[in-house]
Amino acid sequence: MSFRNYKVPYQGEDSYSKKVAYFSMEFAVHQPLKIYSGGLGFLSGSHLRSAYELRQNLVGIGILWKYGYYDQARNQDQTLQVTWMEKQYSFLEDTGIKFQISIHDHPVWVKVLYLNPETFKSAPLFLLSTDLPENDYVSQTITHRLYDANVATKVAQFILLGVGGAKLMDEIGFMPDVYHLNEAHGISASFYLYRKFGNNLNEVKKRLVFTTHTPEEAGNEKHDIYLCHKMSYFCGLSVDEVRTLTGIHDDQFNHSLVALRFARIANGVSQLHGHVSRAMWEKYSGICPILSITNAQNWHYWADKQLYRFMEEGNDYLWDDRKRYLKKRAFEIVADQTGKVFDPNVFTIVWARRFAGYKRADLITRDIARFTALMESKNFPVQIIWAGKPYPMDYPAINDFNHLVHLSRNYRNMAVLVGYELALSKRMKQAGDLWLNNPRVPREASGTSGMTAAMNGAANFSTDDGWIPEFVNHGNNGFVIAKGDYANMNTQEQDEYDLKMLYRILEDQILPLYYSNRDTWRQVVKNGMRDVRYQFESNRMAHEYYDLLYNAE
CATH class of the missing domain: 3.40.50.2000 (Glycogen Phosphorylase B;)
Structure with a gap:
């Protein structure tokens, strides 16, 4: 031409x-x-x-x-x-x-x-x-x-x-x-x-x-x-x-x-x-x-169309079956990269995006006693996956990534993946029951990964930053950590507040809902799928x- x-x-x-x-x-x-x-x-x-x-x-x-x-x-030691x-x-x-x-x-x-x-x-x-x-x-x-x-x-x-x-x-x-x-x-x-x-x-x-x-x-x-x-x-x-x-x-x-x-x-x-x-x-x-x-x-590129079809038909059995299949398929990547076999029936948290200091990839791990208790829970078992690329010269962010790799050796239900690009991004959103996003407010301009997570049947759990204030109705279509008095907190105090609230909401609200009230959990996820398509589709x-x-x- x-x-x-x-x-x-x-x-x-x-x-x-x-x-x-x-x-x-x-x-x-x-x-x-x-x-x-x-x-x-x-x-x-x-x-x-x-x-x-x-x-x-x-x-x-x-x-x-x-x-x-x-x-x-990866290097020889997986870093x-x-x-x-x-x-x-x-x-x-x-x-x-x-x-x-x-x-x-x-x-x-x-x-x-x-x-x-x-x-x-x-x-x-x-x-x-x-x-x-x-x-x-x-x-x-x-x-x-x-x-x-x-x-x-x-x-x-x-x-x-x-x-x-x-x-x-x-x-x-x-x-x-x-x-x-x-x-x-x-x-x-x-x-x-x-x-x-x-x-x-x-x-x-x-x-x-x-x-x-x-x-x-x-x-x-x-x-x-x-x-x-x-x-x-x-x-x-x-x-x-x-x-x-x-x-x-x-x-x-x-x-x-x-x-x-x-x-x-x-x-x-x-x-x-x-x-x-x-x-x-x-x-x-x-x-x-x-x-x-x-x-x-873009909904046409990102969304799992079958999840949406089963949602529109009101067929909860097929919706659950489809989400379980999506998780199982994504977990094959986890097993291939890390040698860890994840269970599609277990509640799965995913943190995946570009690694940068203010995004606080490791936040949930900073209280190691509480993190270990979470990872070893028999009542409410969890699996957690991390993925994302630090800037190749951002050594603090690379250190965060490597720290998580080393930490993952201690837990069979924790995995850190490499190769986070469009294809893996979509698989991780399909893998997640909960899409964890915890940037330091107000440093995230928008943070769009949670939009595509919602399009693939994952509930958003985020600090109240970027696009989240326009989207999340807590407990209805996702979960949000309410803003603290950040203006009067230093960075360490802000991190401690957010970490405490993260665990409180996760342990007291999210996990009991998933394991003890599955119908309500499914409805929260469906509400997120509906609302994100209505308001946060790129057309x-x-x-x-x-x-x-x-x-x-």
């Missing part, structure tokens, strides 16, 4: 007619395409799937990571080993498009590959790569590893996504009405557009919208402004011109702050996160309005992006 004067290869309705270019560092579209690390990718993948289902006039722009994020393997494997993707089409961008005042060739919408039923996705023989080795490495630890390489990746993605739109003649930045990694696009529109910032602002995912100011990417300038981040503008344009007067270029000043409108990814973001940025001048569009996940989210962001004047 020709990629000149490109059009999305399906026609949508008028409300979705605006041309949108959607920039993201990672897309979790389907298991075979390993170009994502965690929640940001899961979110953008579901967004592309819903854009396809709704026939929206949207294309994705990402980067083809040669080694992906990393492959999670985490970071490995890098070159990926091959025969299903991607070579567009034949090559062009140059400037990085470090040096021309770098970019080639473009294409994920056809029909391959995985997603909106069109263009992927950029610098891994071609025309480039020197350093330039080739720009697209080797997602979120490379080297600062200069990471800045180069941001330039590639932003400047490269914006230039690609000109190369193929798509000419977006809206440039949507999913996180601020691609804000360099704004400097390319500023040049394109004759140094007219208003022309940029008319077209730029921004989604922020980070609920802490310190978590937003900042880089030395002189390094960015040296790397050609600003498309030929001097540092003084950049300062005038962005209002940044210190030496740290804050990508999110600039995105909020250059965008016409922005959004947080849950109602709570929108509130947190507005409070966080209100002391800065020139910030665009920040709405809330709560993250969601709703994709529609709201057009309605509230793209079409907003």
Whole structure:
């Protein structure tokens, strides 16, 4: 096919007619395409799937990571080993498009590959790569590893996504009405557009919208402004011109702050996160309005359709049988990896997501006496599974992972798995009776894993953060640890409070309900399945992006 004067290869309705270019560092579209690390990718993948289902006039722009994020393997003692494997993707089409961008005042060739919408039923996705023989080795490495630890390489990746993605739109003649930045990694696009529109910032602002995912100011990417300038981040503008344009007067270029000043409108990814973001940025001048569009996940991709069918038919026998089968099948992975045989009739808790300090993977184990009593209970037996990938250079998170591996040697009903990607994620949600989520409030912007857990017959049990305040009705469709007086607690006190409440609710409410009142337990899970499909399905989210962001004047 020709990629000149490109059009999305399906026609949508008028409300979705605006041309949108959607920039993201990672897309979790389907298991075979390993170009994502965690929640940001899961979110953008579901967004592309819903854009396809709704026939929206949207294309994705990402980067083809040669080694992906990393492959999670094990050392001899079962602890985490970071490995890098070159990926091959025969299903991607070579567009034949090559062009140059400037990085470090040096021309770098970019080639473009294409994920056809029909391959995985997603909106069109263009992927950029610098891994071609025309480039020197350093330039080739720009697209080797997602979120490379080297600062200069990471800045180069941001330039590639932003400047490269914006230039690609000109190369193929798509000419977006809206440039949507999913996180601020691609804000360099704004400097390319500023040049394109004759140094007219208003022309940029008319077209730029921004989604922020980070609920802490310190978590937003900042880089030395002189390094960015040296790397050609600003498309030929001097540092003084950049300062005038962005209002940044210190030496740290804050990508999110600039995105909020250059965008016409922005959004947080849950109602709570929108509130947190507005409070966080209100002391800065020139910030665009920040709405809330709560993250969601694609039902067609994630949900177990048979569970939903049996729920709608009111056939509890078949619903129970299906859930038991899903658990049994997932436990084959547990046995294969760890040599532990789990029982599908036993209450199973799953904690699985990206390992990061604030997510507190090990929280339930911190009172070891209570944890041991839980694991050895005869009245209310439990099984617990952990899975997830720490950032490969996040040594505290890796230590948490390895600590759990070592701890699991003491319990035949505790397992820690590797290889947490889309396929294992779905299996873990099917394995779980209870999806445990205990981030430190209010540090989780959204946290969407519980949505897909509910779509597979697992009840959510969470601290009251991210999307949870919009969803959980305690004891009706899930379980929530009520907020403590966190403002007057230090971190240790907050952790102790949450741990105490976690055990109280688990031991006094959840386990007795599962073992002694199965009909009510099943109804709680079904209520969660129903409510998540109604409110947290990504077609709703994709529609709201057009309605509230793209079409907003």
